[in-house]
Structures are given as structure tokens and as C-alpha cells.
Amino acid sequence: MTVRVGYFPHNNSLFVLRHRGILERALPDVEWVDLRALPQPARADVKSALPSVHSDHLFAAGGFDFIGTGFTPPITALGNDRDIVYVGISGPRIENGRLVTKADNGIESVADLKGKRVGIAHGSWQTTLLLFALDAAGLGWADIEPVDTDVNDGGALLxxxxxxxxxxxxPGLTAVEAATTLHTLVDTESVFSHPSLWFTSREFAEHNRPALEAIITALQESDAWIVANPRAAAQYFVDDIRTRGGTADIDAWEAALRGRPFGIGPVTEEFLDEQQRAADLLAANGLLPRKIRVRDAVEPSIGDFVAKSAVAN
Known part of the structure; x- marks a missing residue:
């Protein structure tokens, strides 16, 4: 059977695996689905419930069977009644980004954001980081003017x-740091662990276990290669950007990859607690259609295999 794997640059591990040819040794009929080529909805209404964009493709005919994302998409999938299963998580990506403002604009704390315009890639981990930060400051989603930007576009707007x-x-934050002095309102480490994560449909997990295990094993091998060869891995991202007519700095990409954890571990109780807290806040702020229980998406036997594969690599 053909196994379809969804990938895009924001999940660094799957993007590199797409170019390494490792998975094809175990699954000759693997088909890579570039999420950027799939129909995308218009920019999200940042005041209403989040759509489950990634999981819509996961469950659609002709979509894909496996996906890696950031922190928020599996929560929105569950909130939109998608029967997903967590596969694994990376280590904390606490150096990946932060909530910033220009140093000269008078905003000194998150509490000062009331009524202000805050840019995020809505529906990504950035939504969760901002929501956690607002909650800690006694604010809610309705207290700010959230603006949906691309992951990197917000820098120019700031x-x-x-x-x-x-x-x-x-690496997009690097250019903004070089252009102006920034003030950090909240870093990632003080808010949540922010791992990469991978999930699939329950049907695929239950009926295609050998293929799922092959994907996990290939990811572990590819991630080990990234750790040993960060500049070569960075070149894949630079080449992709330049092919699309953009500009990219290999040094910035190498630094970004060196600052991120690679390797897949099983979901932990601490991670699930963070996911549940995010789900509860998203629902309370009208960004999730309903309350959910994230532990309904845990299959312990998958975690056991992930743990064994991590030790083997």
C-alpha cells in the first residue's frame, strides 16, 4: 500500500527526512505530500474557533497518513472531533522563539499588551504561547488585537x-534582532516546553502498525544525522527557499538547527498536562469548538515502541 507522509519546513525533522531517502528503504511506496501545495483556508479569523487544517488533510481522501507539527494542531484536531493518536514528541524547543516588542515603544510587560496588536502565526504553537502569557498576566484573548501573520512575516510588520x-x-527572528533592539516580554522556557510532535489517525495506527513503526525508526535515524551534520541539513532549507525565489542565510539556518532538539521520545505526563492546559484555555477563550480530554489520544503501545527506538538510535 502507499503510505502518504505530510511534510513542510516548519517540522524540521520530516522536512529533512523527505530529502534523505531513508524512509524509502523500508517503505518503497511512500508518497510525500507537501502541505504547502494543498488548498489552504483564508487567514484565520483570530477571534473565532481555530480550524483543524492539518487534521482535515489527515482524514481526507487523498490526504496523508502521518504528520509532524508544533504544539497546537493536535489540540484543534481533537476539538474538531478528529480521532487522532499522538506518536511522539521532541525535547523542549525553548530557544526557538519568544514574544518580543521594539525596545522603544513603551511596552514593558505582557500586561501592557491590552488593546495592542500582537502578531502570531495563528493556529501554531505561537497561539498557545501568547495565550499562556496573557493568562499569566490576567488577560484573555479578547483583551488584545491578535493579528494572523506567517511565521516570518510578522518581523517586517513589527x-x-x-x-x-x-x-x-x-531563523526569521535573527534578521529582526539585527535591525532593531528588541525587548523580550516573555521567553518560551518560562511558558511551556514547546516540543515538535507527531500524530496520526487512530485507524492508521491500528491497521498499519508496521508502516508507522518504519516511519518512527526512519525519523530517529534521520534526526541523528541532523545532529551530526547541522550545516548539511541547513542546506536543504536554504535550497528550498531559494528555489521558491526567496533569500536565506545558511549560517542562520545552521544556528537555528543547532539550537533545536532532535530525536523522538514518547509523550510524557508533563507534556499531556501542558496540552490539557492549552486545550482548556483555548476553549475558555472561544478558540476551540468544545472542551476535550487530550489523554483520549494516547496509545501506550506506541509510546513503548518510540522509547525502544530512541534507545536503539
């Missing part, structure tokens, strides 16, 4: 004054 604050991520 610089020209269109945004008052921005959840920036590396």
Missing part, C-alpha cells in the same frame, strides 16, 4: 510599526 508585539521564531 519593524514598520504595524504590530506592537510579535511572537518571533528563528
Amino acid at each position: 519593524l514598520d510599526g504595524s504590530l506592537d508585539a510579535w511572537v518571533g521564531a528563528y
Whole structure:
């Protein structure tokens, strides 16, 4: 059977695996689905419930069977009644980004964001980081003017004054740091662990276990290669950006990859507690259609295999 794996650059592990040819040794009929080529909805209404964009493709005919994302998409999938199963998580990506503002605009704390325009890639981990930060400051989603930007586009908007604050991520944050002095309102480490994560449909997990295990094993091998060869891995991202007509700095990409954890571990109780807290806050702020229980998406036998594969690599 053909196994379809969804990938895009934001999940660094799957993007590199797509170019390494490792998975094809175990699954000759693997088909890689570039998420950027799939139909995408219009920019999200940042005041209403989040759509489950990634999981819609996971469950659609002709979609894909396996996906890696950031922190928020599996929560929105569950909130939109998608029967997903967690596969594994990376270590904390606490150096990946932070909530920043320009140093000269008078915003000193998260509490000062009331009524301000804050840029995020809505529906990504950035939504969760901002929501956690607001909650800690006694604010809610309705207290700010959230602006949906691409992961990197918000930097230019912060610089020209269109945004008052921005959840920036590396390597895009590097250019903004070079252009102006930034003030960090909240870093990632003080808010949540922010791992990469991978999930699949329950049907695929239950009926295609050998293929799922092959994907996990290939990811472990590829991630070990990234750790040993960060500059060569960075070149895949640079080449992709340049092919699409953009510009990219290999040094910035190498630094970004060196600052991120690679390797897949089983989901932990601490991670599930963070997911549940995020789900509860998203629902309370009208960003999730219903309350959910994230532990309904845990299959212990998958975690056992992930743990064994991590030891083997």
C-alpha cells in the first residue's frame, strides 16, 4: 500500500527526512505530500474557533497518513472531533522563539499588551504561547488585537510599526534582532516546553502498525544525522527557499538547527498536562469548538515502541 507522509519546513525533522531517502528503504511506496501545495483556508479569523487544517488533510481522501507539527494542531484536531493518536514528541524547543516588542515603544510587560496588536502565526504553537502569557498576566484573548501573520512575516510588520508585539521564531527572528533592539516580554522556557510532535489517525495506527513503526525508526535515524551534520541539513532549507525565489542565510539556518532538539521520545505526563492546559484555555477563550480530554489520544503501545527506538538510535 502507499503510505502518504505530510511534510513542510516548519517540522524540521520530516522536512529533512523527505530529502534523505531513508524512509524509502523500508517503505518503497511512500508518497510525500507537501502541505504547502494543498488548498489552504483564508487567514484565520483570530477571534473565532481555530480550524483543524492539518487534521482535515489527515482524514481526507487523498490526504496523508502521518504528520509532524508544533504544539497546537493536535489540540484543534481533537476539538474538531478528529480521532487522532499522538506518536511522539521532541525535547523542549525553548530557544526557538519568544514574544518580543521594539525596545522603544513603551511596552514593558505582557500586561501592557491590552488593546495592542500582537502578531502570531495563528493556529501554531505561537497561539498557545501568547495565550499562556496573557493568562499569566490576567488577560484573555479578547483583551488584545491578535493579528494572523506567517511565521516570518510578522518581523517586517513589527519593524514598520504595524504590530506592537510579535511572537518571533528563528531563523526569521535573527534578521529582526539585527535591525532593531528588541525587548523580550516573555521567553518560551518560562511558558511551556514547546516540543515538535507527531500524530496520526487512530485507524492508521491500528491497521498499519508496521508502516508507522518504519516511519518512527526512519525519523530517529534521520534526526541523528541532523545532529551530526547541522550545516548539511541547513542546506536543504536554504535550497528550498531559494528555489521558491526567496533569500536565506545558511549560517542562520545552521544556528537555528543547532539550537533545536532532535530525536523522538514518547509523550510524557508533563507534556499531556501542558496540552490539557492549552486545550482548556483555548476553549475558555472561544478558540476551540468544545472542551476535550487530550489523554483520549494516547496509545501506550506506541509510546513503548518510540522509547525502544530512541534507545536503539
